[in-house]
Every structure is written in structure tokens, then in C-alpha cells.
Amino acid sequence: MKCNICEIGCELAEGKSGQCRMYINKNGQIIERFPNTYFTMFPVSIETVPLLHFYPRGKFLQVCTIGCNFKCEGCISEILASRLLSTNKKSGISNENVINKALDEDCIGIVFCLNDPAVSYFTFRDLAKKARQNNLLIGCSTNGYFTENALKELIPLIDFVNIGIKGYSDERYISCGARGSGPVFRNLKLLKESDVHVEVSTIYIKGSEDEVINSAKFVSSLSEDIPFQVMRFVPFGDAAPQIEPTIRESEGLCDKLTQYLNYVYLFNSPGTDHLNTVCPECSKIIFQREFFGPMGSRTLSYLPQGGCECSNPAFFRGEVSEVSHHEPGFMGGYRITRALEMIHAILVCLGIKDDHKLAEIWANVMETGYLEELHTSSQDLDSYFDVIEHFAALADRKKEGMELVAYMRKKLDFIRSVTNDIERPRVYYCMGYPLFALNGERIENNLVEAAGGESVNKLIDREGKPGVGISHNEFAEMNPVFIFISGFLSTPVSDSYAYCKKHGLSADALKNRRIYGLRPLWDFGSPRWILGLMYIANKLHPEKFNFDIDKEANQFYKRFYGVSFDSSRHNRSFYSVSSRQ
Numbered sequence: 001m002k003c004n005i006c007e008i009g010c011e012l013a014e015g016k017s018g019q020c021r022m023y024i025n026k027n028g029q030i031i032e033r034f035p036n037t038y039f040t041m042f043p044v045s046i047e048t049v050p051l052l053h054f055y056p057r058g059k060f061l062q063v064c065t066i067g068c069n070f071k072c073e074g075c076i077s078e079i080l081a082s083r084l085l086s087t088n089k090k091s092g093i094s095n096e097n098v099i100n101k102a103l104d105e106d107c108i109g110i111v112f113c114l115n116d117p118a119v120s121y122f123t124f125r126d127l128a129k130k131a132r133q134n135n136l137l138i139g140c141s142t143n144g145y146f147t148e149n150a151l152k153e154l155i156p157l158i159d160f161v162n163i164g165i166k167g168y169s170d171e172r173y174i175s176c177g178a179r180g181s182g183p184v185f186r187n188l189k190l191l192k193e194s195d196v197h198v199e200v201s202t203i204y205i206k207g208s209e210d211e212v213i214n215s216a217k218f219v220s221s222l223s224e225d226i227p228f229q230v231m232r233f234v235p236f237g238d239a240a241p242q243i244e245p246t247i248r249e250s251e252g253l254c255d256k257l258t259q260y261l262n263y264v265y266l267f268n269s270p271g272t273d274h275l276n277t278v279c280p281e282c283s284k285i286i287f288q289r290e291f292f293g294p295m296g297s298r299t300l301s302y303l304p305q306g307g308c309e310c311s312n313p314a315f316f317r318g319e320v321s322e323v324s325h326h327e328p329g330f331m332g333g334y335r336i337t338r339a340l341e342m343i344h345a346i347l348v349c350l351g352i353k354d355d356h357k358l359a360e361i362w363a364n365v366m367e368t369g370y371l372e373e374l375h376t377s378s379q380d381l382d383s384y385f386d387v388i389e390h391f392a393a394l395a396d397r398k399k400e401g402m403e404l405v406a407y408m409r410k411k412l413d414f415i416r417s418v419t420n421d422i423e424r425p426r427v428y429y430c431m432g433y434p435l436f437a438l439n440g441e442r443i444e445n446n447l448v449e450a451a452g453g454e455s456v457n458k459l460i461d462r463e464g465k466p467g468v469g470i471s472h473n474e475f476a477e478m479n480p481v482f483i484f485i486s487g488f489l490s491t492p493v494s495d496s497y498a499y500c501k502k503h504g505l506s507a508d509a510l511k512n513r514r515i516y517g518l519r520p521l522w523d524f525g526s527p528r529w530i531l532g533l534m535y536i537a538n539k540l541h542p543e544k545f546n547f548d549i550d551k552e553a554n555q556f557y558k559r560f561y562g563v564s565f566d567s568s569r570h571n572r573s574f575y576s577v578s579s580r581q
């Protein structure tokens with residue numbers, strides 16, 4: 001029997017599933033395997049979905065299920081898309097719970113995102129009906145691969161959609177397990193003509209500029225006012241690190257796209273100003289935004305009523321919310337996927353390789369509310385060891401947990417014993433561009449202190465997720481002697497110097513050429529921070545430390561990952577240290 005929900009069009013034999021593994025043919029009927037069941041729900045601001053031209057700063061209830069109809073390389077939601085399918089434990093959150101929660105939390109609407117609603121079609125359709133009955137806005141992020149009929153049934157029920165385009169060519173779609181790109185562009189047109197609010201996000205992989213440019217040209221043929229979000233590709237999963245474009249390259253591409261479209265935005269690029277909405281007529285900044293986690297942004301300021309004198313008043317829908325919503329801990333956008341990957345990163349070091357065990361532990365974390373504790377404990381070097389022990393106990397790997405903690409503890413204690421009474425240089429830690437400062441409380445700054453530096457980030461009295469933009473003056477006042485660039489979302493050191501020059505920044509670190517980039521995930525998100533600590537200690541106090549970093553890495557990788565260290569295969573995955581080449 002053919003499934004007519006998405007254009008992949010699987011043939012499902014009796015009792016069998018299709019590509020997404022989320023439907024089953026039961027007695028000649030296609031039914032959901034996990035109907036009326038969500039994985040999570042929590043309130044977010046709409047810019048973390050992200051949607052930038054729809055009820056700006058509005059509070060929405062974000063929901064997701066599990067599974068996906070696509071299989072894209074380096075997927076940020078790999079956890080939700082595939083790995084969680086291995087567990088039988090489901091949250092029990094129903095459509096009724098979602099509606100009640102949205103009303104209780106004073107949300108103005110509900111957004112289905114993080115995984116694709118095509119895999120929970122009947123549940124989502126029912127939710128949309130219920131949202132309408134309760135005067136709640138409703139929409140989703142989707143790859144837009146619905147069949148025409150399935151989409152036509154949804155259109156009268158939804159208010160907004162963010163279509164995630166994988167590229168323009170059939171080849172790009174085939175590499176994601178789909179049949180070609182045609183259905184997505186057909187659906188985009190249909191949605192736009194049906195007056196659903198549409199924003200488009202597209203992934204930018206290095207070397208695939210034409211895919212993005214051709215997609216932008218198509219979108220502009222529908223309307224040059226459709227917001228176009230460029231997602232700088234960050235190689236997660238087993239994606240090759242070489243296909244990650246730099247922030248600078250991505251900004252260059254965005255500038256080209258403004259030939260075709262009025263509103264082009266760049267994500268996954270801390271410190272960029274390409275997240276602002278600029279009036280296409282007078283170039284005034286209407287909405288000023290900053291990076292707010294993977295695929296996310298937050299509004300910092302905006303012109304009254306969200307417009308300048310000459311801007312088209314209809315460029316966004318709805319009103320600007322007067323109150324902004326602050327997401328606690330890992331909540332908001334795709335951060336929850338990073339939280340689950342942090343757990344995966346520990347479990348891998350304990351020898352847990354099977355998805356079933358992993359999924360069981362993730363389900364436990366969601367059920368017990370441990371995420372909140374993880375958020376705090378994973379920032380502090382000593383309590384990180386408690387986190388390892390917690391998961392070692394859950395995974396029945398206490399011995400392996402003790403071994404990992406003992407190894408890391410020994411290195412940390414040694415470094416601390418040397419830096420105890422040492423003179424401390426001022427150290428600044430950024431993510432992406434130099435003017436995006438990581439929050440003072442974060443692990444990276446705690447590594448700096450353990451390695452014998454004074455973290456100037458701790459002097460900044462504002463916080464974001466995971467940091468805030470700072471002014472030229474703030475940078476000058478801190479006058480760092482060393483600058484480190486995060487190994488999570490990074491920028492080449494040469495680009496950092498160029499950025500500082502362009503912006504007229506000055507600091508001792510620049511005079512003495514002391515900007516250093518951390519290797520991917522050697523400072524956050526995985527136990528590999530112990531290697532980052534040794535690297536930072538070497539740079540801050542070469543008279544005291546002389547760790548042979550490659551040798552240390554090789555020992556650590558062999559012992560806890562079972563592979564040799566190979567820097568050419570280091571992507572931005574938290575759990576994996578060996579990407580596809």
C-alpha cells in the first residue's frame with residue numbers, strides 16, 4: 001500500500017513501515033506508530049524557531065515528536081530524527097496536553113519544529129484543528145515534502161511555515177533520501193499563494209553556493225519579500241569538516257543574495273550583523289538581533305512598531321510582543337539537541353555504542369528533569385565529574401565512569417597545582433567573531449581560570465545563549481592579553497585578525513598575535529575539554545607547561561574512543577571524533 005503523506009511515496013507491506021519508520025500498514029490502513037504523542041513541549045520565543053517576520057518576540061509553545069522522512073548528512077536533529085526511534089518509552093504528551101500548556105503559559109501559538117511534522121501528520125493535523133478552536137496560532141518548520149493533497153488539507157488549518165530547503169538540485173534531495181527537489185518548490189508556491197506566512201531557510205554547504213543562489217532566485221520569483229534564512233552548515237554527525245563554510249564566506253554569499261531578495265539572514269554565525277532586519281529603502285536597522293544558539297536568534301532592539309518611516313508596514317505579520325520570553329537552561333530552538341548530544345558524548349567514552357541504550361537514557365533524562373541540572377553541572381569542571389558518574393550509573397558502566405573521571409581529575413589537579421599562585425594574564429573567550437563574548441559562567445572560562453588565566457568574560461554583566469555581543473569600548477576596556485575562539489562555532493584565526501582590523505579593535509592580544517582557536521569540541525560539550533585545558537595551559541604559561549598535545553590527544557582517543565587521533569577528521573560532532581573523509 002502506498003503512503004501518500006510525503007512525496008517519497010513508500011510502499012508499505014502489511015505490518016511494515018516506510019522510510020521514516022513512523023507509519024505502519026495495519027489492515028490496509030496507514031496509521032501512525034506513535035499517535036498523539038510528543039517528545040517535548042516548552043515555550044520559546046519565535047526567533048528561536050526561527051521565524052523573523054511573524055509576531056516578533058512572540059511566545060510560542062514549541063513541540064516535537066521523533067523521526068524524519070529525510071536522512072541528511074550532518075543533521076542537527078539526528079537525535080530526534082532517528083536515534084530516539086530505538087526506545088519504546090514515549091512521553092505521553094498528547095494534543096490535549098499541548099493545548100492546555102500553551103494556554104496556561106500564555107503562548108500566542110504553537111510551533112511544531114525540530115523534527116518534521118510529515119512523520120506525525122495526523123497528530124499535527126488534529127493539533128492544528130484544536131489550536132484553531134482555542135484561538136492559538138499554529139505552524140511548523142518542515143522540509144516541505146508533503147504530497148500536494150496532504151498539504152492542501154493542512155493549509156486551511158495553519159498560519160505560518162518555515163520551509164527548510166536542502167538545495168535547488170535533484171541531487172541534493174536524492175542525497176537526503178528524497179526523490180528530487182520539485183515537490184518542495186511546488187509546495188512553497190502553493191503555500192505562498194494560499195496566504196500562509198512563509199519563511200525559507202536553506203542550508204549553505206561550502207562548495208554548494210549555486211544551490212543557495214538558485215533557491216534564492218526561485219523564492220524571489222514568488223516574492224522578493226519572503227525572509228530567506230541562510231543556515232551556515234556546521235558538520236555534525238559524520239559530515240566531513242572540510243565542507244563547513246566560514247562565517248566570512250557565508251556573509252559574502254548573503255551579500256550576493258540581496259540582489260534577489262530584500263531580507264536575507266545568516267544563522268549559526270556568532271557575532272555576525274547579518275541577523276538584523278535592515279530597511280531595503282533607507283538601510284536603517286529595524287530589528288537588531290544576535291546569535292542565540294544553533295539555528296536561533298534573539299531580538300535586542302527594534303524601531304517603534306517595528307518599522308521606519310519608509311519601510312513597508314506589511315513586511316512582517318502580527319504585532320511585536322512587548323514582553324520578551326526568556327528560555328531557561330537548554331530550552332529554546334535546537335539547544336535541546338545539543339544537550340542530548342552532550343550526554344551521548346559522555347556515554348561514547350564509557351563504551352556505550354548501541355542506540356537502544358542511548359535512547360533509554362535520553363528518555364530517562366527527559367522524564368526526570370535532569371536536563372536542568374545538566375545545564376548547570378556541565379559548566380563547572382568539578383561537577384562535570386558528577387555528571388559523568390551520574391550517566392555511568394544509569395548506563396551500568398560505573399567502572400568505566402570512574403576510569404574516565406580518574407584520568408581527567410589527575411590532569412586537572414596537576415594543572416591547578418601549578419597555577420595556584422601564578423600571575424594571571426587577562427583572557428577573553430569568544431565564539432565566532434571576536435565581539436561575541438561567551439557567558440562568564442561557561443565551562444570555557446572555567447578552563448581559562450584552571451589553566452592560570454583571569455577570565456575577563458566574568459566581568460561582563462549581561463548574558464545570552466551562549467553569550468552576548470559586546471561593544472568596541474567593552475573590548476578595549478578588557479584589553480585581553482590572550483583571546484581564545486570556541487571550538488564549537490568557530491572562525492579561522494586569520495579571519496579574527498581581519499575582523500579586528502576592520503573594526504579598529506585594539507588589545508594586547510592583537511599586538512602580540514595571541515589569538516588561538518580551540519580544536520572542535522575541545523572546550524565544551526564533551527570530556528575532550530581536558531585536552532582543551534592542556535592546550536590553554538600551554539599557551540598561557542609556556543614556562544610551566546609543555547604538554548605534547550597531539551600525543552595527549554592520541555592517548556585519550558585510543559583509551560576512551562578506541563581510535564587514533566586524526567585532526568583532519570574532526571568535525572563539530574559532540575560524540576564522534578572521526579568523521580567521514
Ligand code: SF4
Pocket residue numbers: 003004005006007008009010017018019020021022023069118119
Ligand atoms: S511519510 Fe514519507 S517517508 Fe514516511 S512512510 Fe510516508 S511516504 Fe514514506
